[in-house]
Amino acid sequence: MLSVVIRRLIVAVPLMGVISFIVFVLSSLAGGSVGQAILGPTASAASVAALNAKLGADRPVLVQYVDWLRHAITGDLGLSVVSGVPVADTIASRIPVTMSLAVGALLLVIILGVTSGAIAAIRGGIIGRLAEVLAVLGRGLPSFWLALIAVLVFGVNLAWLPVSGYVPFADSPSGWIQSLILPVVVLGVSEIALVAVVTRAEMLSAMRSDYVRSLRANGYPWKRIVFKHVAKNAAGPVLTMVSLVFVSLIGGTILMEQIFGMPGLGTLMVSATTKHDLQVIQGLAVFYTAMVVVVFLLTDIASGYLNAKARAR
């Protein structure tokens, strides 16, 4: 097990280095400079150059990158070019919002997706077909559009739920839940069917396998076969799917936060993008990548636990 973790980390750590380096190089190629971004387009060339020199932005890209990396390792992601606030602090303050959204949607997806997929695999009939149709719809309907319709129906017309804003859990647990319901449901809904389809397909393929045939021929009760033997074999691929879904949910939070006016990492990303706040963009790119890497790492560990063969590889 430890070797799986180590092997993953051997890939993961350089990956984050590569991503941050690519972002660094791309931003230096884009033209403009930190000084220009701070002082605005009307500033004189001399004052821009002076500021660049002061900030160290006139050094070669590689030197700047190594400098940034040295600080990044200690958790210092630099200062926002626009606001002057430490990037790491800004990111840390916004993590709870994005995580509430993404984890909430993930739970919804897992509970509903796996349950309906399992029911479809066991009972057959309409649920399996329905999941396939919904999976196509979920992939096809733009989530920001669905969100607007949900706001219109449940927020404006029915006035059941708040249409924007985020209430921290510490302030009011019930307010926290209310502020999350709409964005979480809209964010998760398109992925539920996808997980259901994969769950159903994996369970069906296990049900057709040679070992299930042998278990049935040797008189095992069906519940034991399905909920123990089939379930453990289907769990690995379903888990992989769920980890991919989580990555796509993290991306989806960017749109949801924007629509529902939530102060998370996504809104930070969008505002940094519009303002060309390169320090923040860099910090976020590294943070998002780290998040994905951690998710994949956890998935690998869990898969190894479920599947002896994967562990051996």
Place this chain on the structure above:
Amino acid sequence: MSAVIEGAAIQEQSRRAAERGAGFLPRLVRQPIAVACSLVLLVIVLACVFAQWVSPYEPLDQDLQNTAAGPSASHLLGTDQLGRDILSRMLHGGQVTLLGIVQAVVVCAVIGLFLGLTAGTLGGWVETVAMRLCDLLLAVPGLVMLLVILGIYGNNEAAAMITLGVIMAPTLARVVYSATIAVREELYVASARVAGLTSLQIMRRHILSGVTGPALTQISIVAAVACIAEAGIGYLGLGVAPPAPSWGNLVTDAQNVMPISAWMLVPTGGIIAVVTLSLTLLGNGIRDAYMGRSSGSAKAFSWRALAVKVSQAASPAGGGAAPLGQESILSVKGMTVRLPRGSSEVTIVDDVNFHVAPGEAVAIVGESGCGKSMTISGVLRVLPMGAHVAAASISFKGAELTSLSEREMNAYRGTGIGFISQEPISSLNPAFTVGHQLEEAVRLHRGVGKGKARQIARELMARVRLPEPDAVAKKYPHELSGGMAQRIAIARALAGEPELLIADEPTTALDVSVQCEILDLLRDLREQTGMALILVTHDWGVVAEACDRALVMYAGQVVESADVRSIIAHPAHPYTRALLQSSSVGIAPRQLLPVIAGTVPAPGFWPHGCRFASRCELAEDACRTGPIPMVTLDEGSAARCIRTDVDELVRT
């Protein structure tokens, strides 16, 4: 014998490969949903491309009398908050979105096809490097990278869409790669045998036709994702700058007029939904056409469909069942097994009769595809989904199995009748240790606690002569050799102390030396316990070694049944004779083994008359006119042949 089987396999493979390439377009055209989606996409693309001429207004024309209006004769899809015609803005905005889709798809296709094809065809270090690169790219969170690019390059949509294409390329590369590998391996098998037809040219053609379907499916998914992503960028205000329209920023406009009128949400979101849904469904259609399925034929498979439909059939014509007065542990009369094929059913086992006496070992012999395994599966009622068993009677120790419910039937499996299958390793669950699986069987069938079960499991492992039971118990099936896994499978089947053991080709997948050990083990176990045995095999050596009586099956029917000694010495049916001649039993060493010309007719294509007639040198017109009955020859032996009279002549 085995040459016959391989011949059939090659035919099947080359047929599949040929069908795949040739029938792809016609099959796609036959799918109404795919065709409809293509037409919808074509209309939208044309309307957008020719927007300058098609659209009723200029995208920036304002009709200030009609702001935020619903659909009307002058504005078919209504107007926005500035009185601009929504339809016209959608058509012009579509150019931005469609261009973005094309950019992403082209970049993705070029990179993905290049990586996948080179990795798949060249192999070696190219394969390793390309696939590692794909792994690396797959770990990059897509939308984040898009925003990074937009943030750095400032609303440069082309840069964003090209980035999207790069991000999505590894998935396509993997699809192309695995399709290429599949074709390559299939071709190696076939081309190694089909003389003369080599190699590079065929390879190129086959790989292209093999890769096209999966690649197009993936590319249509990429296009759908690109459409959503482009619209998302536009919606966030990071795409083309207003007032120039794009599908994404039209949704933003719709959001802004939402307090006044919600109508604008409908066409603006609708067009994105229609395009992405059409692309997704088109992809599904391509996949179905490629896999040779008609659309929507992913029928309701489920665990429930595994419960076999059982019906009572009329009494059989006779033959093969136990003679009156002789007791039998298992007696099967007039059993027919049908499997679903498309929307109808096909008969796999046709009116089979046999019996097994207590302690007796009966072999079921025949080539692959003759229904041997399906016969025993029918008895156990463990069949593929949607199967149907009809029988006049299947009685086990006097109990009529056909009248039992699935739950009642389950009480006989494992405890009354044990089962071991052909592939020992895959017959064990890969996710649990073999010790755990064995103990589970013991606890289930003997109702004992954990500690006792462990003890009994160890005893069983000793009985099947597994060395170092404690070490073996901790292993997973894939860590065992075939012989060891088969011993575990046998031990599991013995956990319920069955009176009848059914073994489906238990030695076929094993090495010759291990085969003998397993056969010895089965014989010794029978001597110790007195259990009866049904042994499915195509190996006469196994029959001679381990069995008392043999049933020969051909094309779903029993064609001969007799005790082993007399069937080997005096086969009555021409098929039995041919089978025996093509095996090494009773033949001098170094003599060339003849093979039986032709192949077993597939289920659904069985002739009305004798099913072996087309491969039989004794066949005459009378053989082909109608079904051939089982003819009782001597005591306890029977054959389904009208020309048994000439046997002696032929034999000498």
